[in-house]
Amino acid sequence: MAALSMLKSLRKCATHHLSNFRPSFCHHVASISRSLSTLVLAEHESGSIKASSMSAVVAAACLSEKSSISVLLAGSGSSLHEAAKRAASCHHSVSQVLVADSDKFVYPLAEPWAKLVDLIQQEHCYSHIVAASSSFGKNVLPRAAALLDVSPVTDVIEISESHLFVRPIYAGNALCTVRYTGTNPCMLTIRSTSFPVPLMSDASENEAPISQVDLSTFDEDDFSKSRFVKNTSQDTDRPDLGNARVVITGGRGLKSAENFKMIEKLAEKLGGAVGATRAAVDAGFVPNDLQVGQTGKIVAPELYIAFGVSGAIQHLAGMRDSKVIVAVNKDSDAPIFQKQKERISSDMKPANKHINHHI
Amino acid sequence: MTMKIMVAVKRVVDYAVKIRVKSDKSGVDTSNVKMSMNPFCEIALEEALRIKESGLASEVVAVSMGPAQCIDTLRTGLAMGADRAIHVDYSATLYPLSVAKLLKALVDVEKPGLLILGKQAIDDDCNQTGQMVAGLLNWPQGTFASKVVLDKEKKVATVDREVDGGLETLSLDLPAVITTDLRLNQPRYAKLPNIMKAKSKKIEKFTVQDLKVEIKSDLEIVQVTEPPKRKAGINVSSVDELIDKLKNEAHVI
Numbered sequence: 001m002a003a004l005s006m007l008k009s010l011r012k013c014a015t016h017h018l019s020n021f022r023p024s025f026c027h028h029v030a031s032i033s034r035s036l037s038t039l040v041l042a043e044h045e046s047g048s049i050k051a052s053s054m055s056a057v058v059a060a061a062c063l064s065e066k067s068s069i070s071v072l073l074a075g076s077g078s079s080l081h082e083a084a085k086r087a088a089s090c091h092h093s094v095s096q097v098l099v100a101d102s103d104k105f106v107y108p109l110a111e112p113w114a115k116l117v118d119l120i121q122q123e124h125c126y127s128h129i130v131a132a133s134s135s136f137g138k139n140v141l142p143r144a145a146a147l148l149d150v151s152p153v154t155d156v157i158e159i160s161e162s163h164l165f166v167r168p169i170y171a172g173n174a175l176c177t178v179r180y181t182g183t184n185p186c187m188l189t190i191r192s193t194s195f196p197v198p199l200m201s202d203a204s205e206n207e208a209p210i211s212q213v214d215l216s217t218f219d220e221d222d223f224s225k226s227r228f229v230k231n232t233s234q235d236t237d238r239p240d241l242g243n244a245r246v247v248i249t250g251g252r253g254l255k256s257a258e259n260f261k262m263i264e265k266l267a268e269k270l271g272g273a274v275g276a277t278r279a280a281v282d283a284g285f286v287p288n289d290l291q292v293g294q295t296g297k298i299v300a301p302e303l304y305i306a307f308g309v310s311g312a313i314q315h316l317a318g319m320r321d322s323k324v325i326v327a328v329n330k331d332s333d334a335p336i337f338q339k340q341k342e343r344i345s346s347d348m349k350p351a352n353k354h355i356n357h358h359i
Numbered sequence: 360m361t362m363k364i365m366v367a368v369k370r371v372v373d374y375a376v377k378i379r380v381k382s383d384k385s386g387v388d389t390s391n392v393k394m395s396m397n398p399f400c401e402i403a404l405e406e407a408l409r410i411k412e413s414g415l416a417s418e419v420v421a422v423s424m425g426p427a428q429c430i431d432t433l434r435t436g437l438a439m440g441a442d443r444a445i446h447v448d449y450s451a452t453l454y455p456l457s458v459a460k461l462l463k464a465l466v467d468v469e470k471p472g473l474l475i476l477g478k479q480a481i482d483d484d485c486n487q488t489g490q491m492v493a494g495l496l497n498w499p500q501g502t503f504a505s506k507v508v509l510d511k512e513k514k515v516a517t518v519d520r521e522v523d524g525g526l527e528t529l530s531l532d533l534p535a536v537i538t539t540d541l542r543l544n545q546p547r548y549a550k551l552p553n554i555m556k557a558k559s560k561k562i563e564k565f566t567v568q569d570l571k572v573e574i575k576s577d578l579e580i581v582q583v584t585e586p587p588k589r590k591a592g593i594n595v596s597s598v599d600e601l602i603d604k605l606k607n608e609a610h611v612i
Contacts, residue, residue: 109529110490110493110500110502111499111500114494134523135503135520135521135522135523135524136523138486138490138502139490139500139502139503140490141490142455142486142487142488142490142491142494143490143491143493143494143500144494145456145487145491145494146456146459146490146491146492146493146494146495147494147495149456149575150456150577151454151455151456151575151577151578152487153578154485154486154487155484155486164581168484168586169387169482169483169484169583170372170378170387170481170482170484171481171484172586173377173378173585173586174378174380174387174583174584174585174586175583175584175585175586176483176580176582176583177580177581177582177583177584178578178579178580178581179578179579179581180577180578181576181577181578181579182575182577182578183577224532225498225499225531225532225535226499226500226529226530226531226532227529227530227531228527228528228529229517229528229529229530230527230528231524231525231526231527231528232525232526232528233524233525233526242523246611246612270612278541281542282542287525288505288521288525288526288542289521289522289523289524289525289526294481294484295478295479295540295541297523302611303605303609303611303612313374313375313377314374320586320589323609323611324605324609324611325589325592326601326605327592337592
């Protein structure tokens with residue numbers, strides 16, 4: 001009896017001790033930790049693991065106190081191998097890196113990727129499969145889940161237990177806590193803004209082993225029905241909208257693409273990224289990848305400044321978790337003023353010029 | 360070539376409604392609330408109609424799954440111009456995996472050359488169904504489409520997709536699954552003569568048993584809550600005051 005109560009108090013201590021190291025978004029994981037094995041579907045670019053995929057690794061580590069993570073990368077050439085090496089030491093919970101090396105994976109198409117995940121799952125039987133809720137993750141994971149006959153949980157913002165998750169619904173106006181009650185694997189995509197990658201890396205000194213995935217069962221048919229044609233992307237020096245510390249957004253109130261240049265100047269001064277509302281994109285002021293909102297990008301910067309943004313529900317969904325929100329708008333009744341921390345009701349152009357001048 | 364297009368549409372709380380979470384945390388209150396066709400589904404149906412009007416398809420079939428009220432949504436679809444509709448009658452919760460299985464069963468019956476869906480429903484914001492049914496059918500998928508061009512001769516769809524980095528263009532062999540993003544098109548309003556005509560268009564009913572699909576329940580909604588409220592904002596009267604507060608109080612610049 002004494003041993004049992006000592007064990008209980010030791011376990012309490014251990015949990016408490018570990019919870020000091022546990023970031024706030026990883027909630028109270030059951031103290032009887034099951035050792036879980038998780039496959040993370042990762043993206044890479046120019047030899048590095050993408051930030052959103054690092055968030056997926058962080059989220060995977062939250063699933064249990066004892067997690068072993070396998071990172072899956074696909075592509076070809078030296079940048080793939082460089083990325084694999086980085087992945088091997090990116091986090092202390094990474095115990096393996098799997099590499100699918102083929103020309104056919106140069107562009108991440110959903111059809112071969114889903115088959116790849118199915119193949120690997122049949123062999124390794126992971127308890128969980130995790131991807132970031134990026135265009136890639138959103139495109140691939142549900143297709144893979146269907147092949148594995150699993151209901152996925154997408155856009156998770158909080159991991160309460162290994163099979164209990166919180167996700168936003170109704171454009172973030174409600175939060176849904178959902179439990180996965182099916183058989184392995186439990187599949188999820190996570191919102192990277194909810195699983196920030198710590199500045200002090202959880203990097204490991206040990207390099208996890210890197211193994212090649214056997215692709216011999218793939219045939220031409222698996223790669224033939226869908227073909228990559230081209231990409232049009234903005235090559236910019238400015239930080240990525242998804243993880244910028246500061247975001248300056250323009251809405252319909254800016255009235256022209258010309259006026260957006262002021263937003264860009266301010267963003268440059270503050271080292272921030274430029275965002276836009278759907279209205280601004282639809283009006284042709286800026287390209288689509290700047291859109292912040294329910295169906296655009298989700299951002300959670302330290303500072304979000306919105307010029308000429310009325311604050312439609314769908315836009316708020318994309319930026320409501322920003323630390324400080326500043327709204328500049330002529331219309332003092334605009335819905336965005338319900339949400340913001342600081343507001344300034346005034347004419348846009350002079351305000352912008354003034355801010356630019358002072359910073 | 361007589362190509363049929365199937366479009367899946369969902370009845371959801373209207374996008375402009377301010378929703379309320381029930382006090383018992385069991386869900387969102389949808390009683391006495393305006394319901395509409397999911398905006399992305401409207402875009403999907405509009406795209407199908409345009410493809411048909413350009414002579415590249417012969418028939419547009421709208422399908423919806425759920426309780427009897429789905430028929431209202433299907434009538435709207437018929438009024439917009441769909442030729443026929445199918446209602447899969449089921450009253451309990453249907454998660455995307457089950458919807459995907461039902462859609463696959465319908466595709467096996469109807470044999471369309473193209474299946475178009477909205478990329479996500481604005482109630483659950485899942486963004487899964489199109490990808491799942493494409494996986495079950497082993498059809499190529501073009502998700503978050505902002506432009507679709509069909510080549511009837513080559514039986515290929517060229518799809519521009521809105522992705523994180525900008526736009527990506529894919530070429531897909533038909534039959535294929537496409538999910539629509541906001542900028543694909545502007546859906547038409549149903550005109551009165553078409554609303555009248557729609558009343559006589561056929562809505563076929565299927566049950567889940569007819570389609571031989573087992574509805575899996577591997578998800579459980581534990582609770583639905585309101586998000587944490589933000590601290591109230593303050594009004595600042597000048598740019599100087601704003602900059603001062605951002606610098607010295609919030610420490611963000």
